[in-house]
Amino acid sequence: MPEGHVLHRLAAAHRERFAGRPVRVDSPQGKFADAAALLNGQPLEAAEAWGKHLFLGFAPVGWVHIHLGLYGKVAFGETPVPPPVGQIRLRLANDDHWSELRGPNTCALRTDEERAAVAARLGPDPLREDADPERAWRRVSASRSAIGTLLMDQAVIAGVGNIYRAEVLFRHGVAPHRPGRELDRATWTACWEDLVALMREGVRLGRIDTVRPEHTPEATGRPPRVDDHGGEVYVYRRAGQPCLVCEGPVATAKVAARNLFWCPRCQPR
Known part of the structure; x- marks a missing residue:
């Protein structure tokens, strides 16, 4: 299972590629399709990690909560977006970049309150400025x-x-x-x-x-x-x-x- 530094790198990679711009969101696999439809076209306003959890913020819709678990993987590339191959749970894209999430333990849309509840169950993260x-x-x-x-x-x-x-x-x-x-x-x-x-x-x-x-x-x-x-x-x-x-x-x-x-x-x- 990836350790915390990996999730912080993923958060930074998402900010670099997608922050502040409308994002095309879909779920070729279909398991995240309903939430993807709500997020499609919204700008990515935040991307942060807390321990082994990644949160992608699409206000006012909510947060995509990702926990990779043992088998989850994220891949990045430059447009054009290739045809979907395999089980892609979540795909983000804009005119320049794309990312694909496969095999996560968790990929769910959370409200602000639900995201805060997840964080409250976690101890301090040594990589966060607010760690106590x-x-x-x-x-x-x-x-x-x-x-x-x-x-x-x-x-x-x-x-x-x-x-x-x-x-x-x-x-x-x-x-x-x-x-x-x-x-x-x-x-x-x-x-x-x-x-x-x-x-x-x-x-x-x-x-x-x-x-x-x-x-x-x-x-x-x-x-x-x-x-x-x-x-x-x-x-x-x-x-x-x-x-x-x-x-x-x-x-x-x-x-x-x-x-x-x-x-x-x-x-x-």
């Missing part, structure tokens, strides 16, 4: 749940997924099994600030890089990482491989149906 890390800290510091589980809870922090979860905990030497209430405030603040910086880089580069300069392939002479997710990381999907810092084996375990990765030496329990 204190909200997340209150949840973390009061919880017996493992910090590795809390970071994946979108009601605690919105936008953090499996990669950022594993990497930020490694970078700060925090065992993923440590209860949230055992985390001290200074460590939490450092983790939050690191997430802000790492995820902003993710928005800028379009990939997740978490390795510090002294541990890059160029600095250490090791081969670059080859992975369909791209980017240089410390522990994510490196189970059994030597830690880039201590050379001990990276561990993995299944937690809440997701693979957790950590270094037992660098992140002692």
